Amino acid sequence: MIKFLDEYRDPELAQRLVEKIRNRAIRSLRLMEFCGGHTVAIMKYGLRRLLFPPVELLSGPGCPVCVTANVDIDKAIALAQKPEIILTTFGDMLKVPGSYSSLQKTRAEGGDIRIVYSAQDALEIAQGNPDKKVVFLGIGFETTAPTIAASILEAKSREIKNYYVLSLHKLCPPVIKALLDSGETRLDGIILPGHVSAIIGSYPYEFIPCDYGIGGVVAGFEPLDLLLAVEMLIAQIENQKPTIEIAYRRGVKTEGNKRAREIMEMVFDITEANWRGLGRVQASGLTLKREYQDFDAEASFVLEAAPAKEPEGCVCGEILRGIKTPLNCKLFGKQCTPEQPVGPCMVSSEGSCAAYYLYGGSNNGR
Amino acid sequence: MCLAVPSQVKSIEGPYAEVEIGGVSRNVSIILTPDVKVGDYILVHTGYAIGVVDEDEAQATIKLFNELSG
Ligand code: SF4
Numbered sequence: 001m002i003k004f005l006d007e008y009r010d011p012e013l014a015q016r017l018v019e020k021i022r023n024r025a026i027r028s029l030r031l032m033e034f035c036g037g038h039t040v041a042i043m044k045y046g047l048r049r050l051l052f053p054p055v056e057l058l059s060g061p062g063c064p065v066c067v068t069a070n071v072d073i074d075k076a077i078a079l080a081q082k083p084e085i086i087l088t089t090f091g092d093m094l095k096v097p098g099s100y101s102s103l104q105k106t107r108a109e110g111g112d113i114r115i116v117y118s119a120q121d122a123l124e125i126a127q128g129n130p131d132k133k134v135v136f137l138g139i140g141f142e143t144t145a146p147t148i149a150a151s152i153l154e155a156k157s158r159e160i161k162n163y164y165v166l167s168l169h170k171l172c173p174p175v176i177k178a179l180l181d182s183g184e185t186r187l188d189g190i191i192l193p194g195h196v197s198a199i200i201g202s203y204p205y206e207f208i209p210c211d212y213g214i215g216g217v218v219a220g221f222e223p224l225d226l227l228l229a230v231e232m233l234i235a236q237i238e239n240q241k242p243t244i245e246i247a248y249r250r251g252v253k254t255e256g257n258k259r260a261r262e263i264m265e266m267v268f269d270i271t272e273a274n275w276r277g278l279g280r281v282q283a284s285g286l287t288l289k290r291e292y293q294d295f296d297a298e299a300s301f302v303l304e305a306a307p308a309k310e311p312e313g314c315v316c317g318e319i320l321r322g323i324k325t326p327l328n329c330k331l332f333g334k335q336c337t338p339e340q341p342v343g344p345c346m347v348s349s350e351g352s353c354a355a356y357y358l359y360g361g362s363n364n365g366r
Numbered sequence: 367m368c369l370a371v372p373s374q375v376k377s378i379e380g381p382y383a384e385v386e387i388g389g390v391s392r393n394v395s396i397i398l399t400p401d402v403k404v405g406d407y408i409l410v411h412t413g414y415a416i417g418v419v420d421e422d423e424a425q426a427t428i429k430l431f432n433e434l435s436g
Contacts, residue, residue: 003372003374003407004372004407004419004424005372007424007428008427008428010431013431013432013435016435016436017431017434017435020434020435035368036367036368037367037368037369062368063367064367064368065367090367090412092367117412117413118412118413118414119412119413120395120413120414121413139367140367140368141367141368143367143368143370143411143416144367144368144411144412146398146414146416147395147398147411147412147413147414147416150395150397150398150414193368194368195368195369195370195409195411195416195417196368198370198409198416198417199416199417221369224431225427228427228430228431228434231434247427248427249420249423249426249427250419250420250421250423250424250427251370251409251417251419251420252417253417253420257398257399257416257417259398259399259400260398260399260416263397263398348367350367
């Protein structure tokens, strides 16, 4: 038994909770799970199928690999093509098709691209290769950004001068707002990301009930955690009291992790960011502060790339906005599979297309 | 990508904690969770602890599951 995991996977309890939710939902409800990690758990444990109807679960834009715009993937590829550069990245990015190539192809063509588990590993590679410039491909949300910020502070204090970050970090609350503003998807509630919230806490979501009249519940990643969040959202809907709650109190405090936020704020300024499917969203990204410009890959290298283009037929962008599911894509499971991905939603282990493909394909969707 | 695994701290040395993840011993940075103690469970994300598991809350949630499904 693994502590803090297995207790939250009890199948009998889960079955009882599912029945309770199904009997209770007063009308058909559409809830969005923002986070890609939630999408995976929901598909893996068949929760989407178990709850529908009356509860429909829609995936949102919470997969950092998936929301990285092609223009930014092209930039990373352009960096990796430079002979003086070692590009370090989390493994998920390798196979993502950019406009014309991928990091994997670039590596096969001789680019020095190394998969790392942590920004710390990238820092060690920089220290071990003083004649090279080591760029870390900084993707991720508020969960990951503080770790990258910490690596930059460490590079500064250890005087590692050949370490750079290409900061493509993105922030969750502003994109939730953009999604709700677009009005494209009618939602009755949002299952809020667990580990993003471990950092930012639950206050930054207060605008959701205030401005849009729907509730949000922060959820953990085990099946019972997710069912609890759904149950809490339904209770809010029944009582007509939309609010922000936490169903994952063992991991998330209302105030979040202050130290992590301080470190993030020391290194990064908030800026506009470019999201796949959503375009440019104000104040939804992070860029290195002036004091840390020497570590900023964008400021340190000239990057020329041809205009970005999207993979033909791929509806990943619409899936990320919750207006389509992978089953609405003609290429799903045919031309597009995890082995031969057309779009990023099939590459990332957290992408909706990959989760649908892996855990049941067409039967699981409905 | 925002995966974080609960892992128990075996020892602490400076800004690092030793934990066991999947049977393998690893050193993770605790720079983001300076108050962590030996014996605590930390949430490990890409080599960094991003939070400490609150054991009382963990129990309270399990109680809640039982109440709700009862
Ligand atoms: S199945 Fe492939 S092509 Fe279709 S939306 Fe998903 S990633 Fe894009």
